[in-house]
Amino acid sequence: MLSIFTTTVMGILEFSAGFLLGSMAFLAASVDALTDTFTSVMVLLGLRISERRADSHHLYGHHQAETLTSLALALALALASVRIMYSAVQGLGRSNFTPSAGLYLLSVSGIVIFSLLAREKIRIGRKLSNLSVVADGYHTLSDSLALVAVLAGLVFCRWGYPQADALVAVGISILIMWYSITLWRRIVDVFMESSPGERVMREMKELVLGMPGVRGCHELRARRVGSKIFADLHVLVEPYTSVEDAHKLTERMERLLKRKIKDLHSVVIHVEPIN
Template identity: 25%
Template sequence: MANQNYSKLVRSASLLATCTAILLLMIKSVAYLMTGAVSILASQVDSLMDIGMSLINLFAVRYALRPPDNEHRFGHGKVEPVAGLIQAAFICGTAIILFYTGVASIWAPKPLTQSGIGIVVMLISTVATLLLVLYQLYVVRQTHNSVIKADSLHYSIDILMNLAVVAALVLDEFGWRWADGVFTIAIAVYVLHSAWQIGIDAFNHLLDRELDEATKIDILAISQGVEGVAGTHDLRTRQAGHIKFIQLHLELEDDLTLIHAHQIGVEVEKRLMARWPQADILVHLDPLSVVGDDVRSEYYY
């Protein structure tokens, strides 16, 4: 049931992002044709990029949800950080286009027409994007999906971009022709910074970076809370898509029977699974007599 709810949420979020991007591209295209504002053109190009990214994310989410098979025994979750790297590349491309259009506008500013219509369109775009981001943030809280998280960050940037375009159009009404280009360049710099963040996060996932410290502390606290566990060491963690991989050694009394030791290990796995239902857990049982001080001192938990 938990897995079905996860699938439903991430699929709906990725599909909603695609539909929203298509809608925004259509209305921004009309606004640019009516106003001639390069800041709207920049936002329009960004919406075109959004469609490409949303389609990639839609594919990545569906592929990552496939169960493990004979050729992919650890599942297909790593397609998500791959999609994140592609997303970062798309965003970098957006930033380059924005920077170019901004410089061109400052070099040869042109008077805008029907700025009022442009302002209304961008405000509508802002509201639509805000509603999408709110739903994406809800999905991220429920699923911790990295693809939806990256997409949410990008659309949050879009909100700032839309407001910056509105500010540029308003300033143009007062005769500040340079505002359109300056705001476009500022948006480009911010978008490039966001692309860097998304790319680094995806890169760390591909390199099997450890889970955060708070999660690792929780893992050890749960494990050591099981009766019969004298200690733990050699904790290793990573994440691929929605699956957390957890490996650790349990230190048990020497005189336990094999069946009793096995029951303790199963209980640890059950409690960890109760906390992280999507986790892949592997525990190793060590008699206390073979666990030397050098092993304990090597790990700071």
């Protein structure tokens, strides 16, 4: 909620400054900040939906809500980029913009606020292994970088190059589009059920093979669904192993894997005789 409040207030201030003082760069930065507010709301909504329990229509839960939220975020970034680019190109021929002292103060304040907010979002997102929160953090970081560019543009305008204001807005639009494309690539990986990575797969196999009674392991598969990992595997045991012992083995194996593998939500284990 603090993030939503902060980006909304800063976005309104930037828009007001850009509109009243005629700065294309500040108008572009305000669109970026207010888009950040929208995406933060979407991320919060996605997190709440993903925490719902499985039901008769969603037997595996609602974890993909996080990915759908990221999809909406990527689309919002792309649209904001195109809008900013359009406005900036229209303002390239302008030659009468002179920055005021208040714009410098707003730029520096925004850089500090957005940088601290972005750092905290990215830290929390990585801790939770949540793609949408990390993406939202990088979007907030783009707000800070945008204001760095705005500040540089103001300096050039003061030196007698008013076109720098519109050029900075163009640069901000390119930056936002780059973040959008990067996020799209990550979303595609999740929808294509990509592996959680070689390190995680190797660690899972080592844990399974290190358990007493296990003689082998094959067909180990895992995929990401939102921020969670779903896995299945086949384990080999001695032919004389009873059904009861095999069941106890898989229960111990499931508890071990869920304790050691971060974000592992579900694992299906199939037991086979070694021969």
